[in-house]
Amino acid sequence: MRQVSRSSLLKRLFPIFALLFLFVGLYGAFGFDDLGSTEQNRARLLAHLIKQELVTHHFTHKKIDDAFSKDAFGLYLKQLDPQKRFLLKEDVNKLSSYESLLDDELNSGKIKAAYEGEGILKKRIAVVQEMIRDLLSKDFDFSSAQSVEIDPDKLDFCATDAELKERWRRILTYQTLTRHLNMLEDEAQKQKAEDTGDKPAKKAPQQKDAREKLLKNYETALAKSLHEKDADGYNRFFNAVAHAFDPHTDYMPPSNKEEFDISMKGSLEGIGATLKEDDGYIRVVSIVPGSPSYRQGKLQVDDIILKAAEKDKAPVDLTDMSLTDAVKLIRGKKGTEVRLTVRKADSRQVIIPIVRDVIQLEDASAKATILSAEKEGKTFGYIKIPSFYRDFEGTKNGGPGRNVTDDVRAELKKFASSRISGLILDLRNNGGGALTDAVKTTGLFVKTGPVVQIRSSGGRMSVLSDDDPGVEYAGPLVVLVNKISASASEILAAALQDYGRAVIIGGEHTHGKGTVQSIVDLNDRISFAAAEKYKPLGALKLTTQKFYRISGESTQYRGVIPDIIVPDRFQGLKSEEQNLDFALPWDTVNPVPYDTWKGGGLNISELKDNSSRRVAANKEFQEIVRMNKRILDRRKKTLQSLNIDVIRKEREESKIEEAEDAGIHGRPRDKKHTGEALTQEERAAAWNKEVREDVYVQEGMAVLLDMLSSGQKAARN
Numbered sequence: 248m249r250q251v252s253r254s255s256l257l258k259r260l261f262p263i264f265a266l267l268f269l270f271v272g273l274y275g276a277f278g279f280d281d282l283g284s285t286e287q288n289r290a291r292l293l294a295h296l297i298k299q300e301l302v303t304h305h306f307t308h309k310k311i312d313d314a315f316s317k318d319a320f321g322l323y324l325k326q327l328d329p330q331k332r333f334l335l336k337e338d339v340n341k342l343s344s345y346e347s348l349l350d351d352e353l354n355s356g357k358i359k360a361a362y363e364g365e366g367i368l369k370k371r372i373a374v375v376q377e378m379i380r381d382l383l384s385k386d387f388d389f390s391s392a393q394s395v396e397i398d399p400d401k402l403d404f405c406a407t408d409a410e411l412k413e414r415w416r417r418i419l420t421y422q423t424l425t426r427h428l429n430m431l432e433d434e435a436q437k438q439k440a441e442d443t444g445d446k447p448a449k450k451a452p453q454q455k456d457a458r459e460k461l462l463k464n465y466e467t468a469l470a471k472s473l474h475e476k477d478a479d480g481y482n483r484f485f486n487a488v489a490h491a492f493d494p495h496t497d498y499m500p501p502s503n504k505e506e507f508d509i510s511m512k513g514s515l516e517g518i519g520a521t522l523k524e525d526d527g528y529i530r531v532v533s534i535v536p537g538s539p540s541y542r543q544g545k546l547q548v549d550d551i552i553l554k555a556a557e558k559d560k561a562p563v564d565l566t567d568m569s570l571t572d573a574v575k576l577i578r579g580k581k582g583t584e585v586r587l588t589v590r591k592a593d594s595r596q597v598i599i600p601i602v603r604d605v606i607q608l609e610d611a612s613a614k615a616t617i618l619s620a621e622k623e624g625k626t627f628g629y630i631k632i633p634s635f636y637r638d639f640e641g642t643k644n645g646g647p648g649r650n651v652t653d654d655v656r657a658e659l660k661k662f663a664s665s666r667i668s669g670l671i672l673d674l675r676n677n678g679g680g681a682l683t684d685a686v687k688t689t690g691l692f693v694k695t696g697p698v699v700q701i702r703s704s705g706g707r708m709s710v711l712s713d714d715d716p717g718v719e720y721a722g723p724l725v726v727l728v729n730k731i732s733a734s735a736s737e738i739l740a741a742a743l744q745d746y747g748r749a750v751i752i753g754g755e756h757t758h759g760k761g762t763v764q765s766i767v768d769l770n771d772r773i774s775f776a777a778a779e780k781y782k783p784l785g786a787l788k789l790t791t792q793k794f795y796r797i798s799g800e801s802t803q804y805r806g807v808i809p810d811i812i813v814p815d816r817f818q819g820l821k822s823e824e825q826n827l828d829f830a831l832p833w834d835t836v837n838p839v840p841y842d843t844w845k846g847g848g849l850n851i852s853e854l855k856d857n858s859s860r861r862v863a864a865n866k867e868f869q870e871i872v873r874m875n876k877r878i879l880d881r882r883k884k885t886l887q888s889l890n891i892d893v894i895r896k897e898r899e900e901s902k903i904e905e906a907e908d909a910g911i912h913g914r915p916r917d918k919k920h921t922g923e924a925l926t927q928e929e930r931a932a933a934w935n936k937e938v939r940e941d942v943y944v945q946e947g948m949a950v951l952l953d954m955l956s957s958g959q960k961a962a963r964n
Contacts, residue, residue, distance in 0.1 A: 292773070315349075331402050336403070557579075615629060626667050677731070726750070761802035
């Protein structure tokens with residue numbers, strides 16, 4: 248008989264012991280001891296499952312200890328009262344006793360911090376509710392020289408009820424004032440649009456009207472908060488725990504999981520924007536290519552949606568509202584209009600009307616055109632890749648399944664007959680997509696070789712390569728990126744840069760998301776019949792892998808640094824990876840062998856010098872520089888006046904700046920204000936005009952001309 252070593256035997260028996268431990272540890276949670284309510288037992292089960300998944304499968308394998316507890320507590324406190332409008336210092340001090348105990352609570356499953364936190368919050372909400380009723384019962388002074396601080400990071404929690412009431416007085420004064428101005432402007436527009444003839448003018452909206460509508464909104468929102476279930480508090484707690492591992496790891500309660508599943512199928516009619524809760528606000532994370540928001544063009548990444556309203560109806564304040572509830576207000580039937588009050592990166596507030604619709608396929612797919620440099624007698628191909636899309640369902644059902652690689656290949660074949668002198672590949676605003684297509688699309692421009700390295704949570708390295716020796720296009724190549732270019736688009740840009748195959752043009756760096764997430768359905772992690780009553784449990788979105796370039800550098804955190812840096816209109820973006828709490832760091836692994844492109848060297852130094860001279864002399868680029876400075880300056884100025892004349896003046900300035908910004912960037916607009924949609928021919932013509940007039944595309948063409956004139960003889964340096 249073959250002998251088995253003691254260590255080997257223990258390894259074989261470990262899974263059995265683990266299962267026994269799990270059963271015994273959760274025995275009480277299934278109702279076999281007196282631990283509390285069903286919801287508390289459900290929370291205990293969730294605590295165990297979430298902890299196990301995070302510790303075992305998260306890329307970092309971060310320890311759940313006192314240091315982790317402090318990180319999670321800070322996030323939990325921000326989720327509990329992100330705007331510092333409810334809790335007092337004494338409440339925060341009381342909750343701080345749990346600061347180093349959250350790890351112990353996760354291990355025991357007895358989540359006392361969440362239970363106590365929710366109890367304290369509800370008591371304070373009831374107090375604030377009475378404050379708001381009292382404050383909104385009488386007029387505010389709109390001639391005041393006072394101001395209100397809109398950045399919670401610059402505020403401390405109030406020490407007394409009197410101090411808290413004063414904070415709310417300023418908040419409500421500002422909200423009433425802006426709502427009053429909106430009502431006056433809307434009424435003026437209606438009067439102008441209507442042919443009143445000799446009819447007497449309607450009575451102008453009064454401050455009282457604004458206060459009454461504001462009170463109604465607050466009554467609804469606060470009543471809902473007061474009736475939150477225990478589960479809502481635990482969900483908030485578990486999400487803070489997940490975010491303490493990294494910003495892309497989330498606990499999704501059942502309702503959020505359902506929203507995620509629906510959005511992944513793309514079957515909802517709405518505005519086509521990915522949103523997230525961020526310190527009490529609803530922030531725009533991405534704009535879906537081909538969506539109503541994409542076509543309308545004014546809603547942008549990093550915008551904060553403050554209010555939402557159905558057309559001609561009173562807006563609802565979204566501040567401190569859950570993402571699920573906010574989405575319900577923003578989403579709606581095709582053809583209906585939602586009016587979003589949005590705070591821009593430079594603190595301007597604008598109202599953006601968007602007609603809800605479904606995604607337009609032609610805007611969501613790769614598009615191409617031919618550009619002419621008439622003076623030089625050259626023509627260049629241009630391909631816009633909005634995302635790395637792939638119809639996995641179509642592939643699963645036996646069909647080819649539409650994908651970006653095949654679409655780009657088809658456009659390159661068309662270019663072959665046009666004898667283009669160079670190609671611009673536009674990855675700006677491309678948030679990623681299917682990894683397989685980042686690899687396959689890279690293969691259209693290089694011969695066989697590695698494209699990206701992937702490191703798993705267990706430390707195992709794998710390399711994804713292009714195995715097709717064919718090259719669809721071998722000529723001069725420029726790639727445009729910006730700070731929204733992320734994930735799969737960063738992999739493509741990085742690979743082409745490492746191979747010396749293309750010149751990358753963009754801002755200081757791309758987004759910097761170099762991680763992969765997996766969805767773990769927590770319902771699948773339990774097999775005990777007694778646990779069925781606690782379902783549904785939701786899901787955990789978990790960071791499990793990290794991308795690395797073939798040169799060994801990660802794309803995480805730093806992103807891809809372009810060869811030629813030009814002013815980026817998203818320079819002031821806050822939601823890039825470097826600005827996210829607990830973002831995973833940049834690091835390196837060993838490079839993999841690869842052969843650089845032999846189609847001609849690139850004198851990057853010369854190309855950079857030429858580009859710098861053009862950018863300095865280009866009025867549009869310099870206007871982008873001024874716009875970025877204006878955004879950064881306004882971001883620092885977070886005190887908002889409570890004087891109606893000052894705000895009126897700011898609004899007029901904002902309209903002028905908005906018009907100036909519209910001249911810097913944009914995309915074909917639908918004729919939404921006339922109720923008439925652009926025809927397909929009009930859309931194609933508008934898109935081609937936009938591409939030709941795009942200053943970044945023009946600079947890409949200039950770089951291609953430089954590459955042609957130098958013959959690409961010099962080596963990359």
